[in-house]
Amino acid sequence: MRTLCASTLIGEFFVIGFAGLVAMKDPDLSMTTVWTVCGAAMVLSLLLCGVITRPGGLQLGWALQIALVVSGFVVPLMFFMGAVFAALWWASIHYGRKIDEAKARFAAAQGEAAGGAS
Numbered sequence: 518m519r520t521l522c523a524s525t526l527i528g529e530f531f532v533i534g535f536a537g538l539v540a541m542k543d544p545d546l547s548m549t550t551v552w553t554v555c556g557a558a559m560v561l562s563l564l565l566c567g568v569i570t571r572p573g574g575l576q577l578g579w580a581l582q583i584a585l586v587v588s589g590f591v592v593p594l595m596f597f598m599g600a601v602f603a604a605l606w607w608a609s610i611h612y613g614r615k616i617d618e619a620k621a622r623f624a625a626a627q628g629e630a631a632g633g634a635s
Contacts, residue, residue, distance in 0.1 A: 518613025522578065523566040525605045529585065530562045532602065536592045543591065558584065575610060582606050 537555030568574040582603040589596030
């Protein structure tokens with residue numbers, strides 16, 4: 518699960534950066550505000566890569582997904598991109614858990630086969 522979730526978060530890192538570039542064109546927003554918010558979100562996405570498997574890691578990831586969707590009020594395309602990444606986040610968690618379970622079953626079967634062969 519960790520690999521899939523981290524891949525999604527790295528993709529979000531770049532999308533957030535590009536959204537910041539688009540948001541800079543809004544005359545109502547200062548460059549400082551845009552890059553403070555985008556920078557914080559980009560750093561969060563990178564830090565989350567390391568804490569996905571810790572308690573609260575997945576919940577922080579969901580909070581980032583919600584923030585991406587809400588950022589659509591500033592950059593309208595982010596409604597779509599946020600929804601896409603929220604779906605990817607769900608799929609990363611869902612299928613990542615299935616992969617982890619399959620790996621555990623395989624490792625247990627290998628352990629039994631090695632134990633029976635001795």
